[in-house]
Amino acid sequence: MSHHKLEVKNLSFTYPDGHKAINEMSFIIHHGESVGIVGENGAGKSTLLLLLMGVLFPSQGEVMVGDVHVTKKTLPLIRQRLGMVFQDPDDQLFMTTVYDDVAFGPRNYRLDEKEVENRVMQSLDMVGISHLKDRAPYKLSGGEKRAAAIATVLSMQPDVLIMDEPTSSLDPKSRRRVMELLKGFEHTKIITSHDLDMVFEICKRTIVIKAGKIAADGLTSEILADEELMDACGLEVPLALQSCPVCGSKKKNI
Amino acid sequence: MSSISNSLYNIEHLDDLARKETFVHKLHPLVKLIVTLAFLTMVASFGRYEIERLLPLFLYPVIIITLAELPIAPIFKRLLIVEPFIIGIGILNPFFEKKTFVLAGLTLSTGWITFLSIFIKSGLTVASVLLLVATTGMDRLAAALRMLRIPRLFVLQLLLTYRYISVLMEEAERMLRAYALRSPLQKGIHISDWGSFAGQLVLRTFDRAQRVYRAMCVRGFTGEYNTGEHIKFKMADILYLVGWLLFFVVTRMYNIPMLIGTLFTGVIK
Numbered sequence: 270m271s272h273h274k275l276e277v278k279n280l281s282f283t284y285p286d287g288h289k290a291i292n293e294m295s296f297i298i299h300h301g302e303s304v305g306i307v308g309e310n311g312a313g314k315s316t317l318l319l320l321l322m323g324v325l326f327p328s329q330g331e332v333m334v335g336d337v338h339v340t341k342k343t344l345p346l347i348r349q350r351l352g353m354v355f356q357d358p359d360d361q362l363f364m365t366t367v368y369d370d371v372a373f374g375p376r377n378y379r380l381d382e383k384e385v386e387n388r389v390m391q392s393l394d395m396v397g398i399s400h401l402k403d404r405a406p407y408k409l410s411g412g413e414k415r416a417a418a419i420a421t422v423l424s425m426q427p428d429v430l431i432m433d434e435p436t437s438s439l440d441p442k443s444r445r446r447v448m449e450l451l452k453g454f455e456h457t458k459i460i461t462s463h464d465l466d467m468v469f470e471i472c473k474r475t476i477v478i479k480a481g482k483i484a485a486d487g488l489t490s491e492i493l494a495d496e497e498l499m500d501a502c503g504l505e506v507p508l509a510l511q512s513c514p515v516c517g518s519k520k521k522n523i
Numbered sequence: 524m525s526s527i528s529n530s531l532y533n534i535e536h537l538d539d540l541a542r543k544e545t546f547v548h549k550l551h552p553l554v555k556l557i558v559t560l561a562f563l564t565m566v567a568s569f570g571r572y573e574i575e576r577l578l579p580l581f582l583y584p585v586i587i588i589t590l591a592e593l594p595i596a597p598i599f600k601r602l603l604i605v606e607p608f609i610i611g612i613g614i615l616n617p618f619f620e621k622k623t624f625v626l627a628g629l630t631l632s633t634g635w636i637t638f639l640s641i642f643i644k645s646g647l648t649v650a651s652v653l654l655l656v657a658t659t660g661m662d663r664l665a666a667a668l669r670m671l672r673i674p675r676l677f678v679l680q681l682l683l684t685y686r687y688i689s690v691l692m693e694e695a696e697r698m699l700r701a702y703a704l705r706s707p708l709q710k711g712i713h714i715s716d717w718g719s720f721a722g723q724l725v726l727r728t729f730d731r732a733q734r735v736y737r738a739m740c741v742r743g744f745t746g747e748y749n750t751g752e753h754i755k756f757k758m759a760d761i762l763y764l765v766g767w768l769l770f771f772v773v774t775r776m777y778n779i780p781m782l783i784g785t786l787f788t789g790v791i792k
């Protein structure tokens with residue numbers, strides 16, 4: 270389905286203070302792909318996502334969702350197709366109840382209140398927090414907040430899920446839960462992280478970013494195992510691919 | 524030091540209260556808004572020497588608190604936060620006003636009366652607004668304002684300000700905590716650090732506010748705030764509205780305390 274592809278052409282972005290955060294990037298992501306975007310702090314991952322969502326506009330080049338250019342005019346359309354979960358759930362949750370927060374998106378699209386309710390309950394179910402629907406978001410635990418933030422995006426039924434460091438600052442159990450959740454989604458997924466083990470498990474393809482440029486783009490299993498590349502980009506080969514520190518047994522075979 | 528983290532400042536608490544389901548909470552937000560506005564007009568309409576005429580108006584907060592089953596402490600604490608400012612405004616009156624009156628053998632400046640009247644009026648005003656928020660919630664209140672055809676930009680401004688106050692508080696709290704941990708020997712913030720502290724706070728809040736706003740836009744926010752509720756006017760709404768308006772008109776037209784007895788009015792001219 271060609272109308273589901275996401276294309277970035279020769280994209281550059283410079284912050285108002287003159288910092289060139291994205292430098293001539295190009296890639297295409299097809300329907301159903303799950304892509305990890307990795308890179309050290311400040312590499313430009315979050316900036317790239319904001320450009321995809323049309324929150325920021327490129328200084329050069331373009332972003333295309335299907336056959337539609339991301340411009341001010343096409344934003345409503347774009348944002349129905351792409352759903353973004355921000356890095357800090359506190360930025361995303363601002364209504365007085367979890368229910369209202371998840372309903373915020375659908376209501377903005379003027380859906381009938383019956384349909385809104387369906388979608389909210391369905392999304393809360395998908396992330397397993399239906400029982401929290403009447404709670405105030407700021408009172409939830411870190412893992413619950415993350416789940417709620419994901420639900421706020423699911424309720425808009427996007428084709429593409431975009432997540433900025435979905436497992437950052439989560440304890441191991443919550444991290445595992447979020448990972449299982451992400452694995453279960455059939456959406457096209459674009460996930461930034463330095464949690465390389467998570468990327469290794471969830472994403473088939475990985476794009477490595479270094480100082481605003483694409484340093485590598487290919488199969489996760491090959492890229493993340495490339496010690497030299499990882500080191501040059503300020504990253505580390507995921508634990509799952511390192512030899513066992515106790516018994517020294519060989520890396521897992523891919 | 525940690526007073527900001529104290530629930531006293533925790534504004535969201537009012538929204539928690541607004542989620543109760545009492546008679547008052549279920550009333551139409553527009554009705555509650557109109558009654559509150561009428562109440563504010565009433566309070567403001569009495570002259571600065573007419574303290575005794577204000578007394579019947581105390582019935583309003585008392586009745587709302589009772590009917591809405593609100594805890595008194597949180598409302599009262601928030602009132603106390605504003606009072607120092609009010610006292611600051613009115614405290615000079617007793618020294619500036621030349622006229623005097625006699626109470627129990629003492630000759631006092633009429634400034635005390637105007638001071639007291641400012642104190643009472645502001646207390647009533649702030650209390651009524653707090654009660655409005657605590658029984659309606661900010662979202663529904665915004666919806667009511669929109670029904671009154673207040674331009675959406677203003678309503679939005681109000682909502683976002685409300686939302687960002689807590690953002691500001693959170694940032695301030697984090698910074699205070701970090702500061703306090705590294706300066707264990709002193710209380711509060713040293714005067715030499717005030718400038719950078721305030722500057723940091725503004726920048727951080729601005730940053731945070733921008734991220735919140737982005738997250739809203741990404742979910743299709745275009746400036747119109749939908750609460751999804753289409754509340755209809757009920758009989759209870761009309762009765763509530765008419766009842767209070769009638770009460771206000773009567774307190775305005777008749778001097779109830781004087782009618783009840785000349786005890787009060789005999790003392791204060």
Ligand SMILES: Nc1ncnc2c1ncn2[C@@H]1O[C@H](COP(=O)(O)OP(=O)(O)O)[C@@H](O)[C@H]1O
Pocket residue numbers: 284285286288290308309310311312313314315316317
């Ligand atoms: N609002 C901004 N103004 C100026 N520079 C910024 C701004 N936001 C981010 N940057 C800079 O852009 C670069 C990329 O940032 P970001 O996309 O947040 O990186 P990442 O998410 O990969 O850690 C960093 O060097 C950062 O300092």
Ligand SMILES: [Mg+2]
Pocket residue numbers: 314315316356433
């Ligand atoms: Mg980032």
